[in-house]
Amino acid sequence: MKLARRLQAIKPSPTLALNSRAKALAAQGVDVVVLAAGEPDFDTPDYVKQAAVDAIKAGFTKYTATPGIPELREAICRKLERDNGLRFTPEQVLVTAGGKQAIYNFCQAVLDEGDEVLIFSPYWVSYPDMVRLAGATPVIVATREEDGFAPDPDAIRRALTPRTRAIIINSPGNPTGAVYSRAALEGIAAAVRDHDCLIISDDIYEKLVYTGERLGLSDVAPDLVPRIVVVNGMSKAYSMTGWRMGYAAGPRPVIAAMQLVQDQSTSNASSIGQKAALAALQGPPDTIAAMAAEYHARRDFFVGGLNALDGVRCRMPEGAFYALADVRGLYGRPYKGKAITDSMQLSEILLDDFRVAAVPGDPFGAEGYIRMSFATSRAVLAKGLTRLGEMVQALR
Ligand SMILES: Cc1ncc(COP(=O)(O)O)c(C=O)c1O
Incomplete structure (x- = not known):
């Protein structure tokens, strides 16, 4: 066949x-x-399950708008401001079926054949394949354990080409568990600052940090915020892997293009899951x-x-x-x-x-x-x- x-x-x-x-x-x-x-x-925490049960009982079981229900997108904006110091409007937020779909939509929305995406190794296995599925080329920049698995800014500079459309950063990272230091993030920011590319910040493990402080690229380089697409979700922080709830937030044109991909593929993430995600975000931090x-x-x-x-x-x-x-x-x-x-x-x-x-x-x-x-x-x-x-x- x-x-x-x-x-x-x-x-x-x-x-x-x-x-x-x-x-x-x-x-x-x-x-x-x-x-x-x-x-x-x-x-999954009980209060989250209860919100889903309530949604089902209330008949909240129909299509929603593709990018998600307004109250969830607003709650995501509040979360991003509270935890990450990032100010987005709900129009800059797309609710997805897991962080995975957010990255997939990004690749489909942004990449053309011949485009390149920088990925630091060791990497999450899905990054290179999602880039390839969009017809583009993953460019792997190796990091070393001696450097805490943080990329060497000079290696980033050497890997950047006029075809580089995006880089992906993931801290804490899968599979390394590495959390980038301020200096490491400043090094990445300095390397990409003058290069016209987008930056995916995959923050899916941000709540699981045991040593030191976790910073995002936006904390050390606010000037790069207009180029950052944040990807996050409920899977890891709230023990909700099976619910498939994630989101992306970033520049409006990129989010709109990602929404178009989702419009013509899966439409909205589950209506019930959205109510559960809303409860998760509004729940007690403890x-x-x-x-x-x-x-x-x-x-x-x-x-x-x-x-x-x-x-x-x-x-x-x-x-x-x-x-x-x-x-x-x-x-x-x-x-x-x-x-x-x-x-x-x-x-x-x-x-x-x-x-x-x-x-x-x-x-x-x-x-x-x-x-x-x-x-x-x-x-x-x-x-x-x-x-x-x-x-x-x-x-x-
Ligand atoms: C680095 C990283 N990003 C994103 C995801 C996506 O998780 P989900 O699609 O469940 O939100 C995973 C899941 O394993 C991951 O390890």
Whole structure:
């Protein structure tokens, strides 16, 4: 069967694939420790669920305007002003089915064939493919762990070309958990200031910060605000991954173009979900703080445990809920008569023989690493550490 040419460059999401494999094993009764998912284990807060139930009971079950109901767009504006010091009007806000759709719409609305988008590696796996789906070219700028995974401004300057239409920044980042320092953000701002490109600020993990202060690019470079498209959503902060609620805010012409893409593809995000998102944004801030405090404790426990394993080294992430462990210390060691050579092979051994689902670093542009989520209970994390220890033993 003939399929579209543009799909040939697209890979299925390895995190979703690994998750489905782990879930299939679990469904067969296999006891798998799943550290592969990019989602919180907490339930959605009750007050959010209640708002959705109320919406259904009140018959709020019809199409809404594509960009979202006015009260939600207004609440998003208030949130952006309160938390990020950003002033947008509701016309500059588009409610989407998850942050993912916001970035997808952006790519479809802004990019042409031949255009380039700068992405810092290690990156969230979907960025390059969403750029490719729009016919454009992802340009990867590598960052180093020694620099806290912040990009070198000179490397950004070297990568910028007249075809660069956008750059994507993501702090706290997936999969690194890195939170950019003020100096790092100033370096990015200085590098792109004189280049006519848009900046996506993917703030989806902004509420999950454990070390230091989280700043946005707009905090250090207010002059760049007219070029920034903020992407955020309810998935991570409010444990609402399945609801698919996100949003974008930015320059009116860009948001209008993104809305056009959405008009002719999915229309509005779920009416019920919008009421739930509104409740989430209006709810007590301590709900998020309590979840963040628990992630903090899990981070310390899990990353500490990883660093106690011979051949494994893990930088303490300042935010998000991922441990990106450097496993190159295990490379070259024999397992079942074969030397370990890459992260994919290691992840397969981990799942097949030790029943731990961890994502290989390679698809994130982070070969030499594996990514594990600590958004799961401490009991599961402890079991994961025990099994990882058994694998390390078996590699001796
Ligand atoms: C960096 C990053 N951005 C955006 C998203 C999108 O999340 P959602 O579409 O659930 O809002 C994710 C989800 O894993 C992510 O890791």
